[in-house]
Amino acid sequence: MAIEIKAPTFPESVADGTVATWHKQPGDAVKRDDLIVDIETDKVVLEVLATADGVLGAIVKNEGDTVLSDEVLGSIEEGGAAAAAPAAAPQAAAAPQAAAPQAASAPAAGDDDAIGGPAARKLAEENGINLNSVKGTGKDGRVTKEDLVAAIEAKKSAPAAKPAMTAAAAAVVQTTGDRTEKRVPMTRLRAKVAERLVEAQSNMAMLTTFNEVDMTEVMALRSKYKDLFEKSHNGVRLGFMSFFVKAATEALKRFPAVNASIDGSDIVYHGYADVGVAVSSDRGLVVPVLRNAEAMSLAEIEGGIATFGKKARDGKLSMDEMTGGTFTITNGGTFGSMMSTPIVNPPQAAILGMHNILQRPMAINGQVVIRPMMYLALSYDHRLIDGKEAVTFLVTIKNLLEDPARLLLDI
Structure with a gap:
């Protein structure tokens, strides 16, 4: 279920705001009350917090964009981060009874790709993917290698976030001989x-x-x-x-x-x-x-x-x-x-x-x-x-x- 991330309600004296910094990117796991994005107004910088556990979905307003009161900034896929946790729990609970049979037999195909498994962890770490943010299609909701490959491709194809509109990031330096000028947007x-x-x-x-x-x-x-x-x-x-x-x-x-x-x-x-x-x-x-x-x-x-x-x-x-x-x-x-x-x-x-x-x-x-x-x-x-x-x-x-x-x- 997608939950909208909205800009705060501005008072009458503040017409609009500017998206200053996204602290999370699409696909990142978020928890309730995590800082998601900063909105800069004429008076103060307002913090927008997550209203539920999940995974950050699409970003509608990029850094530098102007937003109005209660305008949609992006979305959170509710439960995305927590969904994988129950799947891992039964595996851990069953480990003592299953230990002896597993030791006596060859590992089942795909077990190495289960969430938390060595292959899954390695592939996820190499590509900066949070395993908990990937929806598993394997048995009992396990994350397979194909799931990870699909998540990696989706991350590559996602539009890159605009750079933060900070003075350092937006500064333009011009040099003529030994004379240097730096042009910085006014906040x-x-x-x-x-x-x-x-x-x-x-x-x-x-x-x-x-x-x-x-x-x-x-x-x-x-x-x-x-x-x-x-x-x-x-x-x-x-x-x-x-x-x-x-x-x-x-x-x-x-x-x-x-x-x-x-x-x-x-x-x-x-x-x-x-x-x-x-x-x-x-x-x-x-x-x-x-x-x-x-x-x-x-x-x-x-x-x-x-x-x-x-x-x-x-x-x-x-x-x-x-x-x-x-x-x-x-x-x-x-x-x-x-x-x-x-x-x-x-x-x-x-x-x-x-x-x-x-x-x-x-x-x-x-x-x-x-x-x-x-x-x-x-x-x-x-x-x-x-x-x-x-x-x-x-x-x-x-x-x-x-x-x-x-x-x-x-x-």
Whole structure:
């Protein structure tokens, strides 16, 4: 019985996907929940798993092909891999009683070609055939030499799978003398990021305001409690991002326009703070979302960010984790950036940019002292947020970080 392998159901924000990698080829044995094929979308890579034991049949969509929601990718011949196992079991069970007679008589014709027999194993191994994937026509379902020859011919005549549409496989290298160029197709994720960045700059009245924050108090707090924090929260490490998320969610409560979005001719004010945290991955920039971040503790925020980072590196972020978001925080400081103008992620109204912490001389109470300083940048949609609101919002974050006790006292 053939079972269809279908593409996942994409959300409304994702029109289609691309077949990235087939992990199995026609004739390969598969087990339920085995990874069969990866589908790359504009946001994430989705894994399609086997729904039954069997053998992979025909592939309908090759690597590089575009697929729609629930479109058929291929098929699984149910039970194909498991069908040969029962045939081998009686042979093994009967071995003790049959041992003496077999020793006294010549081997029956064709026994050497039974599944698991030396000749069958050798022929199968030489041609890369899984014995369990071959349907036997011999006595008691045994696989004969003719069955194997037919399977080998079928494998040779099967259409070769297209090469994976990876950067390495699809790269075209051109050399002129000692000058070399490599042309690599843009991934769907990178292309979508580029499209959205251009869209944001074309459709928004985008503006950026800057400020700086003295990180002395936050760094002292982190240094004092980081070991106890990690021990108390099952290995979750205390970083700087959780302080910024907490400060941002508090500021969003006070300035709801920064947490709003434009929908046609309407302004949508969100009564929650779903904060996107920009994460760099091999496939490009991704922005997983911390849901209801305003209600999360520092440990929950740090744990969530750590989980997102690992999933991004492994390509395991789900569609739900990547959609939505009412505000975004990006940290270029991890790569050494001192100043930037981040681009708003539509339909959000603003994005906060963190940067590198540098020891700089500051004039405080008439004296020059060395302090760990960070520049902050807030890019915002001027159609929705006035300059005064944007500047005051950023100053609020600055004040909360320079005196973290304000976060506890709600002042």
